[in-house]
Amino acid sequence: MDSESDSLLLDAMLGKLARYLRMCGHDAAYVLDDGVEADDDVLAMARDEDRTLVTRDAQLAGRAADAVLVETKDVEGQLRELRAAGLDLSLTEPARCSTCNGRLEETEGPTPEGVPDPDERRVWRCRSCGQHFWKGSHWDDVAETLAEL
Ligand SMILES: [Zn+2]
Numbered sequence: 001m002d003s004e005s006d007s008l009l010l011d012a013m014l015g016k017l018a019r020y021l022r023m024c025g026h027d028a029a030y031v032l033d034d035g036v037e038a039d040d041d042v043l044a045m046a047r048d049e050d051r052t053l054v055t056r057d058a059q060l061a062g063r064a065a066d067a068v069l070v071e072t073k074d075v076e077g078q079l080r081e082l083r084a085a086g087l088d089l090s091l092t093e094p095a096r097c098s099t100c101n102g103r104l105e106e107t108e109g110p111t112p113e114g115v116p117d118p119d120e121r122r123v124w125r126c127r128s129c130g131q132h133f134w135k136g137s138h139w140d141d142v143a144e145t146l147a148e149l
Helices: 012-023 039-048 058-063 075-084 137-147
Strands: 007-010 027-030 052-055 067-069 104-107 123-126
Touching: 007 012, 007 039, 012 027, 012 052, 012 075, 012 137, 039 052, 039 058, 052 058, 058 067, 075 137
Parallel strands: 007 027, 007 052, 052 067
Antiparallel strands: 104 123
């Protein structure tokens, strides 16, 4: 993997992995978010956006200029493989939307129902899709998963 480039493109089978990588602050685009499925289109997207392709498809990896081939099926194994490939997997301040990969910015509120009050805990909002994020129980679960890799 080219360590200069930290932009990733996740293949169709790796949607769950994309969410973890985004929570670790990585720019992790996911092909199905863009409706891209055919191999040639996946390769073109990686090339046009200068992204490292992450895939479980050895043939596809072989055709990409820059690719990481993951071999395990479960997300924990995939995370271990990426860490071994040199990717930093620590939870940063929330920076990327786990749903759409948009950039997050801290919000002062007001926040909608079901979202904590920014006066009580820090809340971030996605600039692209508007979803709110905070370090709640899901954040703790992910932190635990990463700690146990
Ligand atoms: Zn978003």
